[in-house]
Amino acid sequence: MSNPIKCLRLENGDVVIGKVTEKLFKYVVEEAHACIVEIQGGQMEVGLAPWIPYAKDYTFKISKVRVVSCFEPRPNLAQNYKVLTGNK
Numbered sequence: 001m002s003n004p005i006k007c008l009r010l011e012n013g014d015v016v017i018g019k020v021t022e023k024l025f026k027y028v029v030e031e032a033h034a035c036i037v038e039i040q041g042g043q044m045e046v047g048l049a050p051w052i053p054y055a056k057d058y059t060f061k062i063s064k065v066r067v068v069s070c071f072e073p074r075p076n077l078a079q080n081y082k083v084l085t086g087n088k
Contacts (some may be wrong), residue, residue: 002087005028005078008062009069015064016051017073017081027067030059031085043076046077048084 003019011088016031032051037044047081050058072082081087 005081007035007071007073008067009061009071011066011068014051016060017048017077018051018058020024022070023067023088025064027062027064027070028059029062031087032058032060033081033084045058046080 003021005017006020008029010017015035016029016032018032019037019075021030029051029060033048034051036047036049038047039045043068051060052058
C-alpha cells in the first residue's frame with residue numbers, strides 16, 4: 001500500500017501536498033507539490049506546482065516543528081494531484 005496523500009500547512013503559510021509518511025520528528029513527503037490559491041471571478045481555484053521546482057528529487061523531509069497542521073485534502077484536490085503526478 002502506498003503512502004496516503006496528505007497536506008501539510010507549514011509555519012510560513014505554504015501548503016504542501018504529497019504522499020506523506022510520519023516519522024518521530026519529521027514528515028517525509030514524496031512528490032511534494034505546493035498548493036497555489038488563485039481567486040478568479042469570485043471563485044477560488046487551487047493550482048499545483050512542484051514545491052521546490054529546482055530540486056533534483058521531489059522527496060523532502062520536513063521537521064514537525066515547522067508544521068502547523070497535517071490534514072487530508074478534499075477529494076477533488078487529491079484527484080487533481082493524482083492526475084498531475086501520474087498516480088491515477
